[in-house]
Amino acid sequence: MTAGRRHRRVVTGHDVQGRSVVLMDGESPHGFFLEKAGGLQLTELWETRSSPADNSGARDAAEHERRIEPINGGTVFRIIEYPPDSVRLKTLDPERFFRGMGAQAANAATRKHPGMHRTDTVDYCVVLSGEIWAVLDEGEVRLRAGDCLVQRGTNHAWSNRSDEPCTIAFVLVAAKPLP
Numbered sequence: 001m002t003a004g005r006r007h008r009r010v011v012t013g014h015d016v017q018g019r020s021v022v023l024m025d026g027e028s029p030h031g032f033f034l035e036k037a038g039g040l041q042l043t044e045l046w047e048t049r050s051s052p053a054d055n056s057g058a059r060d061a062a063e064h065e066r067r068i069e070p071i072n073g074g075t076v077f078r079i080i081e082y083p084p085d086s087v088r089l090k091t092l093d094p095e096r097f098f099r100g101m102g103a104q105a106a107n108a109a110t111r112k113h114p115g116m117h118r119t120d121t122v123d124y125c126v127v128l129s130g131e132i133w134a135v136l137d138e139g140e141v142r143l144r145a146g147d148c149l150v151q152r153g154t155n156h157a158w159s160n161r162s163d164e165p166c167t168i169a170f171v172l173v174a175a176k177p178l179p
Helices: 094-100
Strands: 008-014 020-027 031-034 040-048 075-082 121-129 131-136 140-144 148-152 156-159 166-174
Touching: 008 040, 121 140, 131 166
Parallel strands: none
Antiparallel strands: 008 020, 031 040, 040 075, 075 166, 121 148, 121 166, 131 140, 131 156
């Protein structure tokens, strides 16, 4: 993975007197180009490792190993830019990518899109720019800038059928595994 497009991130916290302050303000240093994922541009903004979250300390919580799901009942906040499928599907390697990110690709014999996968999360998704199709086992829905989707542990994929990139902000919340 090499550095990808970065997004400005402002993180607040507390000084030694307990007053609110800005701890970080600038481009997130955690931007990556994910070649095995078909050229996704991922910017990791923050994570929590428990619920309720721990707001103490001043360390950069987005500095961690790459993975899709949050750990220990926590959350992940990230932005992903999806290139058009006409570009992305040329290099997408579902088995290697999802395994390398601690997840599992959907069954190759039954998946409707090479990016189909499932996570034990509730994902809050906001399309920031462009358009994309949320592909499910049964059906699909077109999402445009400003649209929101709540993804609840389903098999899903993101299919950008346009000629322009699509940027989505995600908050993933750890969820109980479905039977």
